[in-house]
Structures are given as structure tokens and as C-alpha cells.
Amino acid sequence: MNKTRSLNTLPSLLTILVFCNTVAHGHTGHRRLLIDDNVPCPSGHYCPNGTSSPLPCPVGTYNNLMQQTSCRVCPAGYFCSVEALTIGSRCPIGYFCPTGASTPSPCKAGTYNALTGQSACITCPVGHLCPTGSTAPIPCKAGTYGTQTGQSICIACPVGYFCPTGSEAPKMCPAGTYSGNRTEQSTCYFCPAGWYCPHTTEIYHCPHDMYCPVGSVAPTMCPAGTFVSPTGQSCGPCPVGYYCPTGTSQPIPCPQGTYQNKSSGTSIAECISCPCGKYCSSTGLFQPTGYCSSGYYCTGGASSQRPTDGVTGDKCSIDHACPSGSCKQI
Template identity: 30%
Template sequence: MANALSCLTLFCSLQIFLRGTSSFSPDCSTDCQTHCPINCRQGRYYTAGNCLECPTGFYCPGGQAAPRKCPLGTANELTAQADITACQVCPDGYLSLESGAGCRACPDGYRCDPHSGVRRSCGPGQYSPEGELECQECPEMYVCPDGRSRQRCLAGQQPNPSRTHCVTCAPGSFSTEDALLCQPCPAGHFCFDGLAVPPCPAGTFKPREGLQTPSSSSSCLPGIGLCLKCPAGYFCPAGASYPVPCQPGTYNPLQGQDEAADCRACPAGRACTQAGLVQPDAECLPGEVQVASSANSRFSIVSGKSVA
């Protein structure tokens, strides 16, 4: 080793003599490093008078003052490699480590260019699982708020159009955890905050899907959302889509009734000739009674004796 250092000093001193300079030229050390007096074999490189083993992530053709790094997108996990063919291309979805000593998967939430090593974050409404080089559109039924994670909305919500966050279902609609798109509230049911779809209770009704506001002539019972109070002249069983009219010969003066027995028989001396009456609609004169027609189930007033 002492002989090697003496040779190096002699080589530089000879350059000083030939150039006529009185001090070491800045180029002297460079030339000495390039033209190494010790010719290191393949798989090694020269530095500070020593031949060192080529490290991982590099290759060393021999006779060089520094190892050569593997190109981007390739890696070498072995030491003492002499040729660039030792730098193997990383698998699909992987990037080479900065050290060149191995490959790692493109991290989730990023798009990756294996040739340049550049990573860019996916935007909201997109996502990229680990090992994917490109950002993908957030799938249906999910939201992707940060370009990294996929999340399902809670019941009563659905993804917004760009799938960046969840929004609450509009009044008169609902969603469940199994079907996370808001749907119209079905007839005979009411939807509160988009979370549940119980049937309308007895004495109320809901006339059509997706009803958001009751008509001006209807009223809602307290605490049951969009179910409408059953009108007088009708009755509404639980889950009714429409009120059921009291039949001719009966009437109902009260709202919120829920069964046919709530329809009252027309009193003596009066007649109920139509369905859905709030009160009798005709008076019987002396000698007249109300009778039913089997053909059309309507009642009429005829002369004769009263029938029990």
C-alpha cells in the first residue's frame, strides 16, 4: 500500500514538473483519481488508495474511481456487480429506492412514474391502492375525500356527484347501508332524516312516493314526519297509501280514524247517500226511508215504511 501511495505522489509530482508549476494543480488530484495507479478489478472501485467492493444499488466495471448508480426504475440488491445488467427493472407497480438497492410498491394515494421516480398525489374523487401506478376514479357507492382512502357513506346518506364526500338524503327519500343511493320514500311509509322507513301509523296515510310536503288541505300528525292525518269521512289502517272512504249509509265526522268500525251508521230520519261523508247528506221526509241498491252499493230515499 505504501508503494501505491508513493506511485500516486510521483505521478502528480511529474505533472507539476512538466507544467512548471510550484504547487499542486487543482486538476492533479482529478487526473490521479481518473488514472488510478491501482487498477481495481471488475466489481470493485478505487478510492483513497484502496479497492472497495461495489455496493448494492451500483455496478463497477473496474478501473474506476467511483461506482456507477443503477438507472431509475432499476435496482441491484447484490454487491460486487460489474455490469449494468445487474440492475434489474422493477416489477409493474414498483419504484426503485433512492439507494437503488431495491424496489418498493407505489404507495397508496399516488400516481408514480417508474422512469423518473416522481410521485404525485391523487386528487379528491380519485384513489390509488398500493402497487398501482395511476390514479383511478372513485368507485360507485364510495367517496374518496383525500385521494387515498375509499369510504362508504352511512345510512341516510349518499355520495355527492364528484364522490368527494357524503351528503344527507333529501326530505322524502332514504338510503340503507346495503343500497347507499337515496331512493324515494315508498307509499304508506315516512322517512325521517333519510334513516328509516317505518310504515305510517294507524290513522295516517302517505299518498305517493317521495312526498316532501303535505298539501295545504292536509295536516301532519306530530312526530310522524310526512304521514298525513286521515281526513274525516275516511279511515286509514297502518301503512295506508290512500284513505279508505266510509261506505254509503255511514259517515265519519272525525280525522285520524283507522278502521271501518269508526264509520258511523246514518241516524234515523237522515240519509248518507255517498261514500266518504263527514255527515249525513240528506233528510228523510215522513214516510221515506233510506235503502241500498245492490247494483251500485248506493243508498237512496224511497217512500214506504222504515226498515230495521
């Protein structure tokens, strides 16, 4: 009976002898560790000296080899979320996993991660925002801007400025444009015809004696020979029968006794005196009104068909004849 028990316990004694021989030669725990019945320590577990059964690798560690006395720390870029892992999981985009991570951590506000397997997140660039867990920088929307790196929000564009998508700083509206008295503008508007824009926030109506084409910074005087159109948007040529000095808002008619048969007159000197034998009865004429009446003569510049002033003409004397259109007495 005792002899039988001795034979049954022989494998266990051999295991102990092998283990002791291993210890004696300095090979503990990494290559030849066995548990009871010569079963090697499985992967995902570890078997310290004296262990009777394998222990699962704790959260944050793993073991991809058999016969190990300890587990390996989950490497950077991976996470080990449960026990007894043989391999960690790759960190997803928008997250980071430092060494020994048990769960992925979302990228903090102002950072992002576009790749898997990362141990740190990247700082958000200028002109962008990165909320928590960002997988890519988001350009600041139109009407906002971002001047610094690492921003999680963008700033509203101030009054008088404009901010296209992804702006790194507000841009001042150029001369001749305006943004209105509003924030968060993504573009500036050309000053409309008939108005001028000396500043970037307000527009002003063009004065009646000046003109303002689209994009005007200041009102402009119409040049000589032109006048301001009714809308104030442009200058038009001075009409026949009139003259227009610089800055004219309304054409000035040539006076009685004169006429003007060409457009774009610039001064009264261009009004033509009514020729002899004819008269010019009203202002703004482009030709004489007609011939002087019979019995009268017109020497030039007459405004009446029957002049009597003795300067532009007069009544014919009794001993002279003056047919219609006479320049002098006959």
C-alpha cells in the same frame, strides 16, 4: 541474451510511454485508458489509474462505455441490482427508484405509480385508497368514503348516511328515505307505503287516521270526501251512504231517516232527508228503504214504516184515509 529481453519488454515500455504522454496532455481516464497488453477497459467496469485489471461497477452504478475510470450512478427511474451492469433496469409500476437505487422500492401506503421508470410515487386522490405497492388508486368501496388524499384505507359510512362507490364524503339520506340503524350503507331506501320517515335512521307506522304513501316524510290527513285505506297507504273515495270529513279514518254512515246516493260525501249536510211517503230505517243507505205502511203517513225524514212521533209522520186518524206511501192524510 540481454538484447533479447530488451526487445521483449518494448511493447510494455511503449504502453507506459503512451500513458505518460496522455497524462502529460491532461487526458486521463475517459477516452484512451488501456490496461496491460493494450486491452481497453470494458463496459460495465472501470479502470482507475494504475489498475492492472478492470473492476466491476458496484451495485447502484453502471457503465455503458469502455475505457472509463469511474462508473455512473444509476439514474432516477432505474435500478442497478447487480455488479458490472452496462445499463440499469427500468423501475416497474407500483414502485419508485431514486438516483442510485439498487432495488425498486414499493410505493408507500397512500401513494401509487401507474407508469414504469418513475423516481417518485403519486399521492392517492380523495375518495380512493392506495395500499403499499399500488399501481392505481382503488375507489372506496360502496358503503365507505375517503375525505383526504394519501389514504390507504377508507372510512365506514355512518348511520343515517349513504356512500356510493368512490365517495369523497358521506351523503345524508334525503327526506322520505332511511338507511336503517346501520353503518356502511351504499344507498338509502324509500320509506314504504303505510310508514313515514321523519329521520334518516328510523321509520314509523302511519297513524290510523292518516295515510302515508311511499316516501312519506310525515303522515298526511285524507282530504274531505275520502278516507284512509286499511293499509294506510292511500285515501279512497267515501262510499255512497256515507260522508267523510277531512282526516276520516272510517267513513261515517248517514243517520236513520236519511240516505246518500253519491260517493265522496264530505259532511252530514250531504245526507238527504228521506222523502215524504217513504222511510229510511237504517244508517248508511244509498236509497230509501221503502214506502210507509198503509194507515200511516210519512211527512219526510221518517226512519220507521209506521211513524208515530208526529214529526216525521203519524198514524192516520179514523176519519181519514192513508194508503201505502202517503205523505199526508186524505
